[in-house]
Amino acid sequence: MAVFESLDTSLSPLLDVAEIQRRRDFEIGVEFFRRAVAVGSIRPPMGACWNLRLAATALRFTPTVEGLSRILTPDGAAELALNRMPLSRDRALVESKARQEEYLAAGEDFFAPVGQAIPVVREADNRSSALQDVELILSALPLVSPSVESENLRRDIDAWLKIRNQL
Structure with a gap:
């Protein structure tokens, strides 16, 4: 978060920064998250x-920042995001329904005890984690979706965004 906040500040359109510096800051951001x-x-x-x-x-x-890598275009960023979806749309809906049913059927032992220390459990709930990852991507996808040019990509995005409120 700290790195992104720093990037977000340095990439403000309100700052008077040379385009070469701005382009470099964008590329540093891409490289940081890639690594x-x-x-x-x-x-x-x-x-x-x-x-x-x-x-x-x-x-x-x-005007637009010239020379940015494709991954920083709406199409490139959306394509990367859709390729990183850990579940299919159908599977995400199934997992979401299962999560909701577990929550509704949960007893008192499902919730953390008030006023008591809880043990740290290192093993991840892969199903829940995958669904959260889908929700994370879907929270950011609308930021670029209106600017996506590819019709095929646009259809995929719209299909995902259509089920967003069902998750």
Whole structure:
């Protein structure tokens, strides 16, 4: 978060910065998130989410920042994000329904005890994590979706956004 906040500040359209510096800051952001995913510091969907946010920031510039890599275009960022979806749309709906049913059927032991220490459990709930990753990407996808040019990509995005409120 700190790195993104720093990037977000340095990439403000309100700052009077040379275009070469601005382009370099965008590319540093892309490289940072790419490496964070590569070494396992963040999950690929999280990297895709941050990339969507960088691409959305790039859209705020008039005139546009020239020479940015494709991954910072709305089409490139959306394509990366959709490729990082850990579940299909159908599977995401099934997992969401299962999560809701578990929550509604949960007893008192489902919730953390008030006023007591809770043990740290290192093993992740992969199903829940995958669904959260889908929701994370879907939270950022609308930032660039209006600017996507590819019709095929637009159809995929619209299909995902159509089920967003069902998750």
